[in-house]
Amino acid sequence: xxxxxxxxxxLNGIGIGMIYFLLSVGLTMIFGLMRFVNFAHGALxxxxxxxxxxxxxxxxxxxxxxxxxPLVAAALxxxxxxxxxxxxxxMPHEAQILITFAVALIVQESVILIFDPLxxxxxxxxxxxxxxxxGPFVYPAYRLAVVAxxxxxxxxxxxxxxxxxxxxxxxxxxxxxxxxxxLGIDVHRVFLAAFALGGALAGLAGALAxxxxxxxxxxxxxxxxxxFVVVVVGGIGSFSGALLGGLLIGVVQSVMSSLxxxxxxxxxxxxxxxxxxxxxxxxxxxx
Amino acid sequence: MMRRRTLxxxxxxxxxxxxxxxxxxxxxxxxxxxxxxGTFANVGDLLNKGTQWAFEHYGSAAGQRINYTLLDDQxxxxxxxRRVQEAMGQGVxxxxxxxxxxIALPVAKEVHARxxxxxxxxxxxxxxxxxxxxxxxxxxxxxxxxxxxxxxPFIQRNPNAKRWYxxxxxYVFGDSxxxxxxxxxxxxxxxxxxxxxxxxxxxEYSGYITAAIAAQPDxxxxxxxxxxxxxxxxxxxxxxxxxxxxxxxxxxTGLDQFQAWGPDICEGVYFGVNYWHGVEAPGNSVLQxxxxxxxxxxxxxxxxxxxxxxxxxxxxxxxxxxxEVPAVIRGLEGLAYEGPTGTETIRAADHQVLKDYYLMLxxxxxxxxxxxxxxxxxxxxxxxxxxxxxxCRMS
Numbered sequence: 001x002x003x004x005x006x007x008x009x010x011l012n013g014i015g016i017g018m019i020y021f022l023l024s025v026g027l028t029m030i031f032g033l034m035r036f037v038n039f040a041h042g043a044l045x046x047x048x049x050x051x052x053x054x055x056x057x058x059x060x061x062x063x064x065x066x067x068x069x070p071l072v073a074a075a076l077x078x079x080x081x082x083x084x085x086x087x088x089x090x091m092p093h094e095a096q097i098l099i100t101f102a103v104a105l106i107v108q109e110s111v112i113l114i115f116d117p118l119x120x121x122x123x124x125x126x127x128x129x130x131x132x133x134x135g136p137f138v139y140p141a142y143r144l145a146v147v148a149x150x151x152x153x154x155x156x157x158x159x160x161x162x163x164x165x166x167x168x169x170x171x172x173x174x175x176x177x178x179x180x181x182x183l184g185i186d187v188h189r190v191f192l193a194a195f196a197l198g199g200a201l202a203g204l205a206g207a208l209a210x211x212x213x214x215x216x217x218x219x220x221x222x223x224x225x226x227x228f229v230v231v232v233v234g235g236i237g238s239f240s241g242a243l244l245g246g247l248l249i250g251v252v253q254s255v256m257s258s259l260x261x262x263x264x265x266x267x268x269x270x271x272x273x274x275x276x277x278x279x280x281x282x283x284x285x286x287x
Numbered sequence: 288m289m290r291r292r293t294l295x296x297x298x299x300x301x302x303x304x305x306x307x308x309x310x311x312x313x314x315x316x317x318x319x320x321x322x323x324x325g326t327f328a329n330v331g332d333l334l335n336k337g338t339q340w341a342f343e344h345y346g347s348a349a350g351q352r353i354n355y356t357l358l359d360d361q362x363x364x365x366x367x368x369r370r371v372q373e374a375m376g377q378g379v380x381x382x383x384x385x386x387x388x389x390i391a392l393p394v395a396k397e398v399h400a401r402x403x404x405x406x407x408x409x410x411x412x413x414x415x416x417x418x419x420x421x422x423x424x425x426x427x428x429x430x431x432x433x434x435x436x437x438x439x440p441f442i443q444r445n446p447n448a449k450r451w452y453x454x455x456x457x458y459v460f461g462d463s464x465x466x467x468x469x470x471x472x473x474x475x476x477x478x479x480x481x482x483x484x485x486x487x488x489x490x491e492y493s494g495y496i497t498a499a500i501a502a503q504p505d506x507x508x509x510x511x512x513x514x515x516x517x518x519x520x521x522x523x524x525x526x527x528x529x530x531x532x533x534x535x536x537x538x539x540t541g542l543d544q545f546q547a548w549g550p551d552i553c554e555g556v557y558f559g560v561n562y563w564h565g566v567e568a569p570g571n572s573v574l575q576x577x578x579x580x581x582x583x584x585x586x587x588x589x590x591x592x593x594x595x596x597x598x599x600x601x602x603x604x605x606x607x608x609x610x611e612v613p614a615v616i617r618g619l620e621g622l623a624y625e626g627p628t629g630t631e632t633i634r635a636a637d638h639q640v641l642k643d644y645y646l647m648l649x650x651x652x653x654x655x656x657x658x659x660x661x662x663x664x665x666x667x668x669x670x671x672x673x674x675x676x677x678x679c680r681m682s
Contacts, residue, residue, distance in 0.1 A: 005501045012493050117329035119547035124525070129551075131527035137500060140525040141491075154644055210524070213490065213518055214547055218330065222490055234354050259493025262484035264494060274424075 008137045010252045015143055017250025018150035023223055024230035025203030025242045032182045032237025033174040033194045036091055037093045038152045040080065042224030043107035048073040048206030049215040050111055052124050056210075060126040066207050073203025074196045076107075081195040086188065095287035104220060146208050153204065154243055161239060169192055170249065174237075208234065228244035234274045235285020244283050246277075289474075315351035315610050317342065317600065319376045319384040319593075319608070320367055320394055322406075323359040325593070330386060330513070330589055331359075333543075334408070337593020338383055341601070345576050348604035364390045366372055368397050380612050381604075383596040385409060388459060395423040404603075404612050404619075406596040410460050410512070410538070411544050412467075412677070415639040419679035424619055424638040426595040426626075427561040428671070430460060430538070434467035435670035436644035437460040437537040437559035438508075440467055442475050444665065445506075448533050452479045452504035454495050456511040459482040462572060464510035480504050489515065492522045500526065508535045517547050526550045533557065540588040545649070545661035553649030553661050563664060570598075570625035585659045591627045598626060598632070600639070636674035636681070643660045643667040 028040045046070035055065040082101060088096050123129075128142040161167040169190055173180045177187045205223070213219070230249055234241025252271045268287040275283060319338045321333035335357055342355045358374060360367035362381060367390045381401040385391040391409030399422035400403040406424045407414070417427050435490035442448075451472055455461045463557060465482060472479050480502045483495040496519075499507055507528060516536060523534060534556045537543075541560040564585040568654065571586075574594055578586040586594075592645050599619065604610050607617035629653045631642040647662035655661065 002501070005497070008501075009494060009497055016491055016493060030624070060490065084584055112328075117332055118543050119329075119514060121547050121549035121552070123549060125550065131525075137497065138527045140527070142525065195422060212522075214521060216331065216547075218514075254494040256486075257483065258498045261495060261498070265486040265489045266632060 001243070004135065004137075005258060006255065008134065009258055010251055011134065012139070013251030013254030014247060015139070015147045015250070016210070016254055017247035018147045019143075019212075019246075020226060020230050020244050020250055021148045021203075021246030022096065022201070022205040024152060024234075024246060025153070025229035025239065026109075026198035027227050028207070028231045028234065028237055029157075029201070029239060029241045030194060030198040031231070032239070033170050034089065034191055035237075036089060037096045037100065037175075038085075039097050039197070039224065040103040040107070040219035041100075041198070041202050041227060042222070043104040044073040044077055044202035044220075045206035045223045046111060046210070046215075046217070046220030047076055047107060048203030049122075049210045049219060050115065052202075052207040052210040053120050053215045056122050062211060065122070065210070066204070067208075069190025070200040070203035070223070073206065074200040077195050077199025077202075078192060081192055086191070088147075104224070104234050108220055115217070117217055119214045121214055122210035124211040142211060146172070146212070149204075149208060153201070157201075158237065166193070229272050231282075233272050233282055235279075235282030238282065238284040241282055241284030248283070300330045302377075303515070313351050315348055315381065315604070316354045316356065316360045316379045316461070317381045317383065317597075318356045318358050318371070318379045318381060319597075320358050320371060320390070320392075321593075322359050322362040322387070323383050324361050328362070330540075331362075333587065333589035334384065334386065334593040336579075337384075337595075338597045339593075340577050340581060341594040341597035342591075344599070345601045348423070349607065349609050351604070351610055353601070362390075364393050368393050369491060371397050373400075375403055380404065381610065381615070383407070383600055384557055384593070386592070388414065391440045392418050395420060398422050403614055404600075404615050406599050406619075408592045408596055411465075412463055412672075415637040415677060415679060416672075417678040419637050419677070420682050421616060421638075424599060424633060426599060426640045426642075427592060428502065428642065428644040429639075430463035431467050431562070431672045432644050432670050433561075433630055434464060434471055434560045436666070436668040437535060437557065437646045438468055438471045439475070439670070440666035440668065441506075441533075441535055441557055442471075442477065445533060446605055448505035449476075450480050450503070450505045451508055452480045452499045452502045452506070453482040453508045453510055454459065454492070454499060454523075455482055455484050456487060456515055457670075458487050460512060460538075461510050467507060468510065468537070485515075487515075490518055492519050493526065494499045495519075496523050496526050499523075500528065504532055506533045506535060512538050513540075519545060520556065521548060521552060524556075529555055535559075541647075542585060542587040542659060542661070543589060546659075550652040550655060551652065551662060554651045556649045557665075558647045558649065558662060560588065560647055561642075562588045562595075563588075563600035563645050563647065563662075564591075564659065566628060566643075566664070567666050568625065568627070568629040570628050570629070570631075586627075595627050595640075598624070634671070634674065637677050637679040638681075639671060639677075641669050643669055676677075 051072040052065035052069045055068040124142045131138040230245040234245025256267045321335040358370040388409040388411035391407040399420040537559040539558040603619035607614035623632045628642045646666040
């Protein structure tokens with residue numbers, strides 16, 4: 001592999017990594033704040049992607065879809081939390097996994113019933129349908145826009161979590177919900193807000209991914225797989241870990257696509273195994 | 288809900304099968320093997336509908352009312368074989384269905400061992416090659432056909448495009464497409480610059496596409512199937528490959544994939560397809576009428592495939608004059624009938640249906656005459672390996 005190709009594969013990997021970050025940050029945030037294992041995270045991504053599809057069909061543009069996707073996913077997260085998931089917070093993780101996985105399957109089957117099992121196209125917004133030249137290589141303008149959105153979301157999330165009262169309450173709630181309760185704060189509402197935020201982030205990832213890969217009913221479970229790899233590599237519950245884990249996985253996958261194409265996917269899991277061997281709590285996780 | 292109801296109905300139908308066989312001596316029990324759950328459920332439902340509609344349309348074969356039962360294999364070869372064993376144990380001798388070679392090949396062995404007849408739509412060359420048997424028949428063209436009916440006419444139309452790069456799914460079918468393509472390229476004096484394999488679970492292809500761009504090919508061939516083909520082509524187009532590279536997808540399911548890509552991606556891309564709803568043929572007119580009455584939409588490949596295997600069985604039983612398996616097999620061998628692609632013939636030597644395979648070229652959005660008019664047929668070829676080269680030793 002030439003040096004030029006290697007550099008471009010690293011740049012491409014950073015782009016993939018930012019998309020993976022967006023996919024996994026909601027998942028790691030909910031676990032970090034609530035110690036809740038949410039296997040329905042992929043279902044929120046799926047629902048938002050289909051919402052983006054419907055809105056883009058109705059309006060002829062992706063821009064409204066980018067608003068509708070996160071809103072629909074956040075609404076679904078709130079409904080699921082109020083009706084079902086709040087009753088599972090005290091349960092062991094195994095029960096949470098089973099229940100949220102069931103939710104994911106129900107959502108997936110509902111999508112098949114409402115639409116059909118075939119993939120659908122979501123067009124890239126016309127003004128982002130071109131390509132950007134980087135030396136002898138090209139990069140899709142839409143991907144570049146997704147990377148920019150992911151970077152903006154990372155910055156915004158950091159500011160919300162670290163610099164606002166709401167963020168302080170969330171962080172305090174994750175350390176000791178009883179203490180926060182004693183201070184007169186309704187912890188259940190805090191958790192609901194966290195769940196809605198996590199859902200909206202999954203929804204944003206789903207809506208942004210729709211023009212990249214189309215929509216089909218099984219995309220939620222596939223996304224869940226990669227999101228868990230990123231979260232485990234970065235450290236479960238770590239916001240900065242999701243960013244670092246996403247970038248690492250993206251770069252490994254992209255570079256290996258040239259070095260050892262048939263093993264590129266395998267090396268994602270290889271990288272995860274290596275991280276777990278050397279840092280069992282993940283790159284940024286606390287033991 | 289409909290899907291669940293279909294499954295319950297199918298289950299109830301299977302449980303009732305023995306009593307039906309006894310109570311209605313004239314009924315012909317037929318089972319369809321499809322994935323209605325699991326990884327490949329996205330295609331199983333449409334395949335099953337095609338089969339179901341065909342049996343509803345024909346109603347009977349050789350005077351026997353057709354009693355169709357669905358077997359959900361859940362995308363699992365072991366489960367498929369067990370479901371077939373159970374059905375055959377309850378008196379079913381006529382089996383149709385299955386696109387997946389990993390399932391169709393063991394099912395074919397099982398049906399043969401138990402003295403039944405099996406008509407499927409699997410893609411691996413082995414199904415009518417080294418793994419052929421007297422009981423099994425295949426409707427679609429396989430990987431040899433797909434490559435020879437697309438690459439050869441493509442090369443004739445594009446004499447200046449000589450440098451090829453391939454992106455291939457690393458599994459039996461992808462490898463089979465690649466092997467056949469390399470042989471055609473070598474014979475035609477074309478240059479194969481390189482290949483990027485990817486795994487069956489891959490969904491992100493930008494790294495492979497970057498490697499392909501770096502090789503500076505004239506042609507990118509995507510040797511793959513299903514949703515992976517959708518993703519590779521979508522991402523290749525998004526990376527601007529259509530600017531200076533011609534893209535060939537030798538194996539596409541046609542209309543349903545074109546709808547998933549949309550005309551902006553399809554435009555200027557070459558596709559190989561086993562079926563196209565726009566082909567004028569008496570058998571296709573019947574199929575179009577039935578599907579349009581059910582869905583108010585043109586027929587896609589999956590529906591056509593499900594229909595075709597059911598039609599073959601009906602035609603074979605009618606030719607035999609009864610549903611006895613040896614007679615049906617004799618009836619099918621050499622049979623010519625009006626199928627979805629025109630006059631189709633079942634080759635006796637390897638039980639492969641000889642039919643057209645189409646090379647299509649994606650149209651611009653402005654050139655589409657209706658919402659399903661995504662591509663034009665630029666070549667229709669019956670490209671099949673001579674029987675003596677298939678490796679089929681009929682047992």
